[in-house]
């Protein structure tokens with residue numbers, strides 16, 4: 303039987319001929335409809351008549367993956383089959399991999415497109431000057447952010463840390479505990495970070511972002527996921543799209559790991575970074591103490607469980623986006639380390655937190671920090687505290703800047719659930735080597751074979 307006819311008859315009510323002619327069909331099925339449909343068709347064929355060669359390739363017009371399936375004739379009776387090309391226009395990358403796995407193929411297609419090499423001109427900041435957003439940023443429909451108008455960020459607890467020093471201490475700790483359990487996120491005010499250092503940092507960051515690119519990135523645009531410096535987003539394996547953000551990533555502790563070659567050669571900027579990151583270190587350590595106490599542990603329990611601090615600072619720069627409903631600034635993720643202290647610099651909304659399947663915006667509160675539990679505290683707390691997914695959406699009018707200070711770990715640090723938090727009712731979750739965990743993202747990006755900056 304002619305494969306394409308069988309497929310058409312059995313499964314495709316919406317097929318239309320390819321506009322370029324003769325070779326195949328185009329479907330407009332959703333990924334969830336599609337994957338079971340095609341794979342069950344292929345698997346239902348008797349072994350002998352399964353197409354002997356099937357190659358899948360893809361490209362990203364409009365952010366979708368097109369999958370081409372080539373069937374070559376196996377037997378003379380199949381000669382009429384020749385070569386059939388099926389173009390699947392709504393097909394997401396995870397569905398693509400899962401289809402390949404279901405068909406017994408390696409997750410990677412044999413021939414992947416070569417890595418896309420970008421130059422300075424491809425930073426989002428430059429692209430944002432255009433009227434349209436390039437296809438590389440367009441998310442598959444199911445990943446597009448809805449701008450949530452109904453949820454209020456007031457629901458995310460605000461913890462006044464000034465109360466920790468006085469008679470309200472128990473109340474403040476209890477609020478933090480509740481926030482960690484229910485949200486994995488909270489905001490802090492009166493957090494003790496020197497306001498003059500915050501102001502200095504803000505001014506230096508704004509000045510930095512107005513510098514010409516060769517001064518912002520003296521060592522060139524950041525290379526690869528593991529290096530420091532100024533750069534731009536990668537293709538995300540789960541969406542196939544790039545984030546609409548550029549960023550400056552730097553390791554700040556231990557101090558010996560500061561890669562000054564990638565920092566702009568400006569005394570005041572370096573000074574601001576040093577002062578600011580020291581404040582962030584102190585804040586994170588204080589928070590880890592509170593979280594430890596709230597878990598019924600000694601104040602230094604989480605700090606000891608995480609080991610030496612490898613602090614990373616990420617200055618996120620989200621230029622205005624001509625079509626924010628189809629792109630995202632930072633795609634949904636959890637943070638890798640212990641805790642994150644995030645500062646949204648201006649009055650531009652962007653951060654959203656996932657709770658019970660809904661995205662809640664976190665409106666910037668002047669001078670406040672947004673604190674979130676990250677993956678390694680989830681492990682150390684044996685899952686009592688969870689590292690919650692969040693993302694940043696973009697807008698057409700204003701650029702947005704946020705600064706995240708990550709309490710990251712030595713790559714060899716092995717984080718285990720703290721023994722006091724393990725019980726027969728709550729058996730130990732698996733231990734994690736931080737370096738392996740952090741490399742997961744990079745490896746996944748490599749697997750896809752399509753790094754943005756090579």
Ligand SMILES: O=C(O)CCC(=O)C(=O)O
Pocket residue numbers: 616618632637644646652653654692693694704706
């Ligand atoms: O910009 C934001 O609000 C969020 C950024 C973020 O989550 C991150 O950099 O890990």
Ligand SMILES: [Fe+2]
Pocket residue numbers: 635636637692
């Ligand atoms: Fe994050």
